[in-house]
Amino acid sequence: MWQSEFSILAPASPAAVWRLFSDVAGWPRWNAGIEHITLEGPFASGTRFVMKTPGQPAFTSRLLAVQENLGFTDETVIDDVRVLVDHRIERADNGCVRITYAATVHGPEAEMIGKAVTDDFPQVLHALATLLRADAPVSRALSWA
Numbered sequence: 001m002w003q004s005e006f007s008i009l010a011p012a013s014p015a016a017v018w019r020l021f022s023d024v025a026g027w028p029r030w031n032a033g034i035e036h037i038t039l040e041g042p043f044a045s046g047t048r049f050v051m052k053t054p055g056q057p058a059f060t061s062r063l064l065a066v067q068e069n070l071g072f073t074d075e076t077v078i079d080d081v082r083v084l085v086d087h088r089i090e091r092a093d094n095g096c097v098r099i100t101y102a103a104t105v106h107g108p109e110a111e112m113i114g115k116a117v118t119d120d121f122p123q124v125l126h127a128l129a130t131l132l133r134a135d136a137p138v139s140r141a142l143s144w145a
Contacts, residue, residue, distance in 0.1 A: 002114035005102040008120040008127035012097050015070040017132065021072060021087060024049060030127040033120045039145075071100075080108035083117055099125060105124045 010017070015074035020026065024039040035054050041047040045066045052058040061076040071088040088100040101121045102134070 002110040003103065004121075005100060006125055006130050007098050007100040008125040009092055009096045009098055010132040011095060012132040013095075013099055014091060014104070017089045017099060017128075020128065020131065021089075022068075028103055030131050031120075031124045032127070033124065034065060034105045043072075074144050079107075081110070081113055082106065083113065085117070092125045099128060101125060 006110040020030065022043040024037055024043060027037055027051045028034045033053050036058070037049060038051075039047060039049045043066060045063055047063045048060055049063070050058050050060050053137060059076055061074045063123070064073045064075050066072040069089060071086065073084060076083045076085075076095060082105070084104045086100070086102040086104075088098075088102070090098045090100070092098045101118070101124070103109075103114055103118045103121075107113070107115065
């Protein structure tokens with residue numbers, strides 16, 4: 001078994017992150033590693049999706065645990081390898097959220113596969129946080145003398 005976890009703080013609400021997570025067709029907006037993705041039903045536990053990454057054949061994954069505004073876990077099984085990716089949303093200080101991607105890989109060559117799966121997680125999280133920052137409301141204090 002192999003595990004790794006990456007997190008980032010973003011100026012957003014859990015609901016704002018959830019809107020991006022649950023819009024599967026929109027994932028390529030913040031995940032450059034997705035060439036094409038199709039959700040085969042609602043964004044709910046048990047639903048499958050087919051994803052194509054650059055230079056690789058398409059593969060099918062399944063949403064395991066989907067909890068609105070908290071996160072979701074997806075599972076990909078290819079031959080003897082099982083990859084779980086947990087996408088968590090947690091409230092943080094100052095109106096921010098902590099977004100975490102945690103991967104667990106079981107099977108032969110778990111470390112090599114895990115590193116390949118998670119190689120772009122820092123860039124994906126950064127792009128997601130940047131998109132959330134662009135969508136964040138701007139507050140401004142005004143005063144008159």
